Amino acid sequence: MKNKKVFLPAFMTLAVLAGCSMNNNATEQQASSASSQLSSQETASQSSQSESSIEEKSSSEMTSQSSDSAAENPGEQATDLTQQEVLEAIGNELYTDAPIKLPKQLPMKEGKHLSATTSSKSGMYAIVFYESDEPIPINNQQLTDGTSSAEQIARLTVQQYPSQKEADEQIAYQTFSEQGGQEVDLGYDITGYQDAGAGSVYTGWNEGQWALASHARTENSEQGVALAKEAVEFLENNLLPIPDPHGFAHLDVEQGDNRILWQDEMTVYTIDQVVNPIDALMIAVAFD
Template sequence: MKKQSLWMTIPVTTAVLLALAGCGGPDSNASSSENSSSPTTTVGEQTESGSGGADFSNENEAAGTQKDTNTSDSKGASGSQEGGNQTVAGQSGVNDVIKQVRNQLKMQDAALPTSFTLDKGTSLGAAILSNSADAFKVNFYATTQSVAVNDQSLTASDSKIPVLASYEVKMYKNPDQDHIFPETDLKDIPADMAVDLGHGIKGMSEGAAGSQYLTWQEGRWTLQIRSVSEDDMNNPGIAKKIVEYLESHTLPIPKDKGYIQIEYPSGGKSVHVTISWQDGNKIHQLKTDQVPLEALGMVVSVKS
């Protein structure tokens, strides 16, 4: 299997109609925290019953070891509960930032993430990097204090403010882009390459050029985890947590394709996640170095 491009869920045991509808069971997505000593806050609108912040750190997936350091209880849309070391907070601050960004975007009915996992005491910042009627790109940041949208401190060349995620939407005459949505055939997985991920979902595991790949499909979404072979990452363990999360959280329904690429560089202690999906003649793409469940939580919260 060829290495997949960086540019970019509902179990098959449910009804065929649901399988055609997109990714996730009743709902679909996740998030995680890499530092168990720092309480984090999930803020913003939640469209599903979960917090969008279930945790597992990258290093805990190595060598077959899995450890959930922070977990949060289920909550309603108001986000008023606390669970473990993670606090699910109010959404007014994030809503204000998203409203300001949306008001400045030239694209009609622009969709944006509305929920983010932030360290306690930090705020959401945003900068619009490109803005036209047929395309936009927004960077979201974790700031130590509230700043205005497009504040110069966010985009200065010497800025040390961490980027939470980059989110962009582009219109295409032909949105079926091979470099974003590579073709993957998972209809007949060889027995020695098949991995049971739970909920009737099977993945295909293979190695190539010093990397390990685990690929599976949920509805119109294709998901792939790549790690360095010598790191002995527990790719199936990571995939099972994603599958479980997507049983109760719903990703956007692609028209017609969605692709999630999770890449662990050498050492396995950092991660790059790219999530792309078609929406008519638009392609949405979110990129983040947050752990996979947090990346999924952002995409679960996307709304116009």
Template sequence: MKKIILLGALLLTLAACASKTPAANSEEDKSTAQTNATTTTTDKNSETKTKSSESTKNTTKSSSSEKKADALAKLKKENPKTLLPTNIPRDENRALNIAMDKQKDSLAVLYYIMDAPLVLNDQSLNQQTPFARYKMEQFASKDAAKKAVNYQFDEGGQKVDLGHDITAYSQGAAGSTYLNWKEGNWSIVLRASNVNGQDGTALAKEVVNYLEKAMLPAPKSVGQITIDMAQNGYESNQVVWQVDKTVYTVTHEDTIPALEMAVSMNK
């Protein structure tokens, strides 16, 4: 009888232990889950901070790179006393890159329009084609500077009314028509191709209309504008003028932008 009672008690004790064990395991699981959740959150926060830090570094690096590649600012910084164009007409959505050649008595600048900004005088510009150019050259005398302008004005030929009391003189030669007129100390020569059916008079009137509202630098003593409609590239529109012993030249692939460059130098 005692053996039966003891065996029953033992079974009750084992049953009680069995019922308590899952509860204990449940608490341990909850504790472990909470710890894992905390660890995961910490890892995520750490990852977020790391990404944020990397993003900040990349942004700073990109900003620093763009600042370093600001060729126009670098050009101005290296030539603080030189009269430079402040307006370089172009596609503002693309980068302006610059090559500079500085000598004792001259400064030549080529302007390029590209997808990415480059530092001043980047080597890769040697394989690119410029759209505009600037040059400053100092001569030994005023006469030498005046001769370098290559001023030309011819009143021969048929008169053409360009409006605003401006009269041009038209002459034909070798499949081209030349229009020549004066505005102050400036002489303007425009060449149009008859073979290509170009209308020089229409462009000449556009130039005159523009110059009615914009003021070119005052030459001391002469200035020359040469427009070649039959030519392509940055040399096709040229504005040259003398200031004492110094000669300034700006060129652009388009006519009005070439004038705008020169106008921006009117101090």
């Protein structure tokens, strides 16, 4: 009986020790597992931060490269506009109290782009139209410094005068039938009157409130008549602006002095610096 009493406590002690050992092992395993999970999370976080840093760096480099590319290629920002859009933009560059009127279109070579230089002040404005291979902004120095393909098309000048008399004096209007000269049939029931002198020959005629004349050298008088007939035929299907009161067109076979002028009371519109005389007429008929 005494031996039995001694044995039971010893067994219980072993059981308790075994239990403690198992608990300690379980705690260590849990701690080890938790540590492993924490380490895995830290590794994943570091990996994510690293990937984010790489992405940010890559994005920054791409932005920088894009900015450098834009700086090296500013021409890529040029906009290809229609004639109508360019003409509207030209009108917005004029600062004047004179009435602003522009042609609806200009004669241009195929594939060319329209631009212009402008100047304006109270009572007047002037526009020089250009065409070029590539779009050039309005009033850009490339139009005049010879560094581009820009070629002049024409010049438009609009001037207000203080009196009707001064405006009338700008228009060399005359009734050719009253001036005499050799009659020439220009077609379409229009008679021209030819007058020669000082090495030149002029063929003049009237259409409505307009006086028109072609100019040629004496030795090329037939070319003067041919140009007059070509102009008459063109104007059969195209209407010049209605002047108030008069208009005048000087068409030059030699292409050195093509001028078209007309009045709107005390305001005078002038188209000049056009190489081809028919082109000058095309610009004039493009006004409202």
